[in-house]
Amino acid sequence: MQNFPHQLDDxxxxxxxxxxDGLPLVPEPFEVVxxxxxxxxxxxxxxxxWMLDQGIIRRIGVVPNHYALGLNANGMSVxxxxxxxxxxxxxxxxxxxxVSHCYSRPRHLPDWPYNLFAMxxxxxxxxxxxxxxxxxxxxxxxxxxxxxxxxxxxxKKTGLRIAA
Amino acid sequence: xxxxxxxxxxxxxxxxxxxxxxxxxxxxRDAAEQFxxxxxxxxxxxxxxxxxxxxxxxxxxxxxxxxxxxxxLCAMAVPEERFDEVTEMVNAHREVAHNYARSxxxxxxxxxxxENPDGIAATIAEIEAETDLQVYDFxxxxxxxxxxxxxx
Numbered sequence: 001m002q003n004f005p006h007q008l009d010d011x012x013x014x015x016x017x018x019x020x021d022g023l024p025l026v027p028e029p030f031e032v033v034x035x036x037x038x039x040x041x042x043x044x045x046x047x048x049x050w051m052l053d054q055g056i057i058r059r060i061g062v063v064p065n066h067y068a069l070g071l072n073a074n075g076m077s078v079x080x081x082x083x084x085x086x087x088x089x090x091x092x093x094x095x096x097x098x099v100s101h102c103y104s105r106p107r108h109l110p111d112w113p114y115n116l117f118a119m120x121x122x123x124x125x126x127x128x129x130x131x132x133x134x135x136x137x138x139x140x141x142x143x144x145x146x147x148x149x150x151x152x153x154x155x156k157k158t159g160l161r162i163a164a
Numbered sequence: 165x166x167x168x169x170x171x172x173x174x175x176x177x178x179x180x181x182x183x184x185x186x187x188x189x190x191x192x193r194d195a196a197e198q199f200x201x202x203x204x205x206x207x208x209x210x211x212x213x214x215x216x217x218x219x220x221x222x223x224x225x226x227x228x229x230x231x232x233x234x235x236x237l238c239a240m241a242v243p244e245e246r247f248d249e250v251t252e253m254v255n256a257h258r259e260v261a262h263n264y265a266r267s268x269x270x271x272x273x274x275x276x277x278x279e280n281p282d283g284i285a286a287t288i289a290e291i292e293a294e295t296d297l298q299v300y301d302f303x304x305x306x307x308x309x310x311x312x313x314x315x316x
Contacts, residue, residue, distance in 0.1 A: 008231065008232070016226060016231070019223050019224050020223075020224070020226060021221060021223070022214075022221035022222050022223040023222060023223035023224070025192075025207050025210055025211050025214075025222065026207070027190055027192060027193065027203055027207070028189060028190060029191065029192070030187070030189070030191075031189075041189075045187045048187055048224070049187055051224075051226075052187075054230065055227055055230050056226065056227055056230040056231060057224045057225065057226055057227070058224075058225045058226070058227050059182065059183035059184075059185075059224075059225055060183070060184075060185040060187075060223060060224045060225070061181045061182045061183050061184065061185045061222070061225075062177065062178055062181045062182055062210070062213070062219050062222055063219060063220045063221050063222065063223075063225060064178055064182075064218065064219055064220070065217050065218060065219060065220045068168060068216070068217040068218055069168070069178075069218055070168070076266065076273070086306070087306065090306060090308045091308050093308065094308025095308075102307070102308035103304040103305070103306065103307050103308065104304070104305040104306040104308075105237065105302040105303065105304055105305060106301075106302060106303070106305065108300050108302075111269075111270075111300070112239075112270070112300060117237075117302075147268070149266040149267055149268045149270075149273070150266060150267045151264040151265065151266055152264075152265045152266065152267055153264070153265040154262075154263075154264055155251050155254075155255060155263035155264060155265055155272070155274075156255045156260055156261075156262060156263040156274070157261075157262050157263075
């Protein structure tokens with residue numbers, strides 16, 4: 001999958017800077033953003049539409065806070081999936097309700113045989129393990145082995161930051 | 165931390181409003197319809213969900229790579245006695261966005277976000293030189309989904 005950098009102009013960057021922490025919770029949020037970036041509301045909405053179409057914005061909506069929602073056990077499940085079925089099975093794993101991120105990544109043999117990463121959230125480790133068992137059944141023989149890496153400490157966490 | 169008590173409508177909102185928020189003039193009014201809520205009610209619920217930290221925020225989620233940047237996941241096997249020292253060295257790089265200790269021989273996992281792909285290789289080389297440890301690079305090849313449903 002290729003990622004092409006998109007040419008963003010000053011107004012795009014201002015819109016991103018004004019909205020990356022969230023949209024105003026008022027009846028006409030784009031009107032407020034437009035005032036902040038000093039552009040017509042129509043222009044702001046069409047730029048946001050364009051960024052959505054280009055995938056620059058993944059989505060617009062709620063961003064749940066897993067930890068505050070009581071999902072304290074965060075397990076990175078990793079799988080050694082047969083390459084020829086990765087596309088099909090990765091998509092099915094990604095569609096599971098309890099999987100928040102799902103990517104294929106390279107193996108580093110012999111130390112690291114896993115090529116599918118699926119982040120699983122649960123209230124307790126036992127719950128994460130039950131969910132991982134669901135993935136194991138789904139993948140069946142296509143996955144030779146798997147492991148779960150629990151996060152034991154957050155060492156650093158900063159969000160995406162773009163300057164205006 | 166404030167107490168989080170979610171009713172079924174809150175959960176419905178959290179699960180159903182992860183994408184597809186409109187870009188109309190009155191997007192909250194448009195979105196409120198599916199929940200049988202008024203515009204004012206939906207805004208008040210979102211305010212409360214953010215206030216009690218059930219939500220980190222409400223709005224667009226930007227894709228760093230599409231902004232011209234490059235992102236990758238890295239891991240290191242750090243000897244336990246050097247863990248704090250190496251954490252400090254790694255975190256000192258502004259390119260390190262998230263860093264987690266994890267239960268595995270590869271016990272430190274961090275995300276690098278750089279302005280361009282060359283920055284990734286350069287940062288990895290710097291961290292390897294500073295720590296004298298190998299950095300395993302796990303760039304994503306395919307992305308299958310990003311989202312999470314909260315069980316009702």
